[in-house]
Amino acid sequence: MDTRSEKLFFVNDYCETAHPEILKRISETAGEKNPGYGLDGWCASAAGKIRAACDCPRAEVYFFAGGTQTNQVVIDTVLRPFEGVVSADSGHVGVHEAGAIEYTGHKVLTLPGSRDASGAPEGKLRAAELKAFLEGFYADGNHEHMVFPGMVYISHPTEYGTLYTTKELEELREVCAGFEIPLYLDGARLAYALACAEDDPGLPTLPDIARLTDVFYVGGTKCGAMFGEAAVFTKGNMPFRFATRVKQHGAMLAKGWLTGVQFDALFSDGLYCELGANAIRTAKRLRAAMKEKGYRFLVESPTNQLIVVLENRKMKKLAEKVEFSFWEKIDDTHTAVRFCTSWGTGDEEIDRLIDIL
Amino acid sequence: MDTRSEKLFFVNDYCETAHPEILKRISETAGEKNPGYGLDGWCASAAGKIRAACDCPRAEVYFFAGGTQTNQVVIDTVLRPFEGVVSADSGHVGVHEAGAIEYTGHKVLTLPGSRDASGAPEGKLRAAELKAFLEGFYADGNHEHMVFPGMVYISHPTEYGTLYTTKELEELREVCAGFEIPLYLDGARLAYALACAEDDPGLPTLPDIARLTDVFYVGGTKCGAMFGEAAVFTKGNMPFRFATRVKQHGAMLAKGWLTGVQFDALFSDGLYCELGANAIRTAKRLRAAMKEKGYRFLVESPTNQLIVVLENRKMKKLAEKVEFSFWEKIDDTHTAVRFCTSWGTGDEEIDRLIDIL
Amino acid sequence: MDTRSEKLFFVNDYCETAHPEILKRISETAGEKNPGYGLDGWCASAAGKIRAACDCPRAEVYFFAGGTQTNQVVIDTVLRPFEGVVSADSGHVGVHEAGAIEYTGHKVLTLPGSRDASGAPEGKLRAAELKAFLEGFYADGNHEHMVFPGMVYISHPTEYGTLYTTKELEELREVCAGFEIPLYLDGARLAYALACAEDDPGLPTLPDIARLTDVFYVGGTKCGAMFGEAAVFTKGNMPFRFATRVKQHGAMLAKGWLTGVQFDALFSDGLYCELGANAIRTAKRLRAAMKEKGYRFLVESPTNQLIVVLENRKMKKLAEKVEFSFWEKIDDTHTAVRFCTSWGTGDEEIDRLIDIL
């Protein structure tokens, strides 16, 4: 089967099987006999490397197969039954997970996502708005008949590809701490956020994230792994009987070492950072070229998702040679579309795309 | 990391990463760019091959990552909200899935599993008992306050490694048809059942299973794949909006082609049968040797699970050289344990084990 | 025990046990022996009278004990598992029911509630916005990963005490019909809406509501009954095995005739209308007096809920003599509060309140 398209492919960052190193490492496990359900040496080794990278010796790490699954299990097990999770209205858990959170009985409590000075969407949860919401909730005497806010969900990068600064995370942390509500960071594309932090001292590093959140996950699926996400509980707060609850959700992988091996590789020799850096570097080239050519950006994103507004005829013409993804309708003659680079994007692809643009 | 034990390993059939052909095929997808969520060519190809192997052109196939997940999603989506699933009391869904079925709101309605003429457990659901249960349910005028039986769950091989004959399946089918209740077959170890059917005309083939059930799954995880199970809806009965419901359960794999590639390989060139046959052949050698040495079998199983009763001192001594799994306590001085062969068991391992026994 | 307060009580419309006729009718059942679970003659009789009042011979009626319970069971049983319910953001099901809808696994999909020409909140769902939302949902190719809109929820009167016109209901109906989505009307305070319709030909009557919705409920608890709500499925669309699902929700009353007797009384000799009319008449007197005295209304409501903005010192002084309910903080010196009349409000209470104001 030849599924290699003639077209350039900028649809998403999970279109390739895995980075060669990952494939190699998995192949090398042939012949091993490992205990099941994540109780193997690879998971233990990978967890240790993640703890080290987070500079968080007490972190508890659990590996999942995918992002929605991770969000569902983490949120359902951290929340108490009468609680909901607070999210920006554009949050993945509230919009694109087919109601996986509500399926577990919990409400997603939404606040408007932020916009930048120009009015462009950023999709971040602002500490000030979160604080106002929480104060308002507890000020109203009638809240016994309402869903209690029991967790705060953010994604980093956000759905729009934007990033929280360390200061913003600290402010969120402070609000959460004041209300004793855990802060959860969805890091489906964390490698790309961390690569940006390499160049910008105002952005949080992995230790910053471990310090400022109660739980987060290190995305593998969209960052070079074959599949897998590593949930990291940073405060000794892994929910009681976590493995049983994972099993109850149908989310326990029999051959847990498959995730362990991959994360062991990703956190060896700086591979995770390297993969993130490739996407950011190629995105930067593409962004510069687009700006030069006068493309209009819907969002000012520093990461690997470039959301631009195209005139519809232009869009159709481009679509003959490049695959990208629909973002949203702007008006009758314009559409926002997303170009996504990844850990695997090559410079020659960027060259060709720039030519076409 | 060296996780290869000096000890012989007969704990289970999912201790190795995957058959070399599977690893090779996955590695060969490097460089491809596939659409996500199972909408790729590999899944389509694999589904086609499964349809052909089932001799069931209308079969609808959906790929999952694991067995509990498959059971949970299939049962929850096929059942109506006021229905429960009927199972033998030893059924995997009722005992070893941490309540994953109840988590989705459904009761597991249990009937006693069968025993053979000698009184040894078989764990099968008998058509006569099922019929009596269903007749009794509807005879009692008060059933409006009870959970309606809405599906029948069997596993083949069962938890005890036993097999349904074609005649038994036909009888179950007839009862189910009479009450318009779908029959679901959990084929986590289906390769091993099919290998037995090669030698025994009384056992069901894959087309028999497709014909006699409404939905079943072809197990990959325990049968040589890296991971993955193929749910097969045989009667045009895939639940409406199935993909959305899969997503809602957190069970949708972003890189669906990973399962597609594996099942494409398993159903090419008779690989699935071949892997099953290896386990059965090595189990047969082991069983014969054990019988010769006077080992007492708890269950008369024709498949790759050998459950024997050991005197506790004997068990401890064996455990120094072989890893096997605890089955159940028999009395203060005896324990039942399970030896499991697999697609990957080598004859030299059997030789060494027979020596030790 | 004397729980009669010296203070005037305008907190809500469910502070009294029941209208004397209801109490009398319940007392008269002493000595009867009725079958349980709503299978009695009183429920049958009451259902018949409701069908007649709705001019809807095919209507199926089921009695519940309370409003949240009714909303929870109706919405959960009408929705398919992958669907959510669309509601104005101020809808009771999304805000004041402690997540009872999400508890059953369904998302509440919110649209902004309407405002009148002056910008005052009305809390209605606008047909145009509903249509735009539904068109947008199906236009976006990615909706397979989203919660499907499976029902539209409105309340009449709304949370703000406002009313849908017949024309507005017809427009909503048309949109719902176009997308084959059932329209559900929460009539917790329906008596008060119907009383307004007596005087205003633009407002829907009970037959209008039965014609334009797929299911609605006739509120008893807030309209003179001791307790009880009558869910009315108007299109032969009562969910399959409804009684079993009610039982499954813990919502089946053993002595169902208690609700039957009450609704039989409410729908005899025009009692339900009469009770509604008393609340509307007394509210009208109060509203006129308030307007005359220059009170500022947060909402222009024609029903029995009067929401006014008070200067905080004024509010505290009033609170010494009158009980009313907190609505929302307006600013640091002003608060919106609600005065509520009911089926039982006497003219002398209104006189005294007007004196105090």
Add this chain to the structure above:
Amino acid sequence: MDTRSEKLFFVNDYCETAHPEILKRISETAGEKNPGYGLDGWCASAAGKIRAACDCPRAEVYFFAGGTQTNQVVIDTVLRPFEGVVSADSGHVGVHEAGAIEYTGHKVLTLPGSRDASGAPEGKLRAAELKAFLEGFYADGNHEHMVFPGMVYISHPTEYGTLYTTKELEELREVCAGFEIPLYLDGARLAYALACAEDDPGLPTLPDIARLTDVFYVGGTKCGAMFGEAAVFTKGNMPFRFATRVKQHGAMLAKGWLTGVQFDALFSDGLYCELGANAIRTAKRLRAAMKEKGYRFLVESPTNQLIVVLENRKMKKLAEKVEFSFWEKIDDTHTAVRFCTSWGTGDEEIDRLIDIL
């Protein structure tokens, strides 16, 4: 409407509206204005009287409308999400509540109900079997993939009308304490159990029950109230945010005082005991007459449920003059049926029934 049958009625103990004192007390609340949701003086007063009757000053009391609802909410809120409730296989929660427990995500873990020396069913949970089950559960190293036993459910009287002795309760308590599992007693018919305890020092009193269980409920619906059950948490163990969770289940009654008034009456002047005593006294007369006439009892029950085995022709003839309830088919020519006395059964009804027998 005349629903009074010519036939004698021994179908159940919830066929009449309420004892006259209850009706009177409810009627006397006319004119009162009470705060909603159980935050009224009547509920407080009733709770105080129940605490006194239990000799348990720290008991926390919450009033519900019905039994299935009480079981569902108590079990769901006491259990942790990964836990199930242990019950005899004949327990009401496992059989006749339409899966209300599973609906909330929890498994009912069943053990065989007890039988007396003659082999007749008693439906009790035996401490020895419970202990063996719990020891076995924790002995098996694999229990992480199983549902944890998190609560023990018993009913008193049981489904068969039998009673636990104080000693049996103490033994259960000891096992539960050893495993730190709460013991829950369903007292839907508690008045009848307590009436028996008046005459038998081996049976538990209300203070015994409060002492030996962690939570239980005092049944109202089947014991003379119009409706209502009083859940009593005896160890300072009412679940956190209980009111919110009740609301979330749709189980919060707006006019909570309706239950408060009734339980205030039931626990004034010994009414609850008196009502229980009437049923027991009339049951005793009926039982003696039946034994004298040679009726065969399926169960040896001391309470108000008399389960006898009738030859089918005899049953049909009786059914012309008396209403009773079907219990179970015994064989092709015999059926077990139940005659139920109640708080309201009159001696003249017993006289007439004895004549007919």
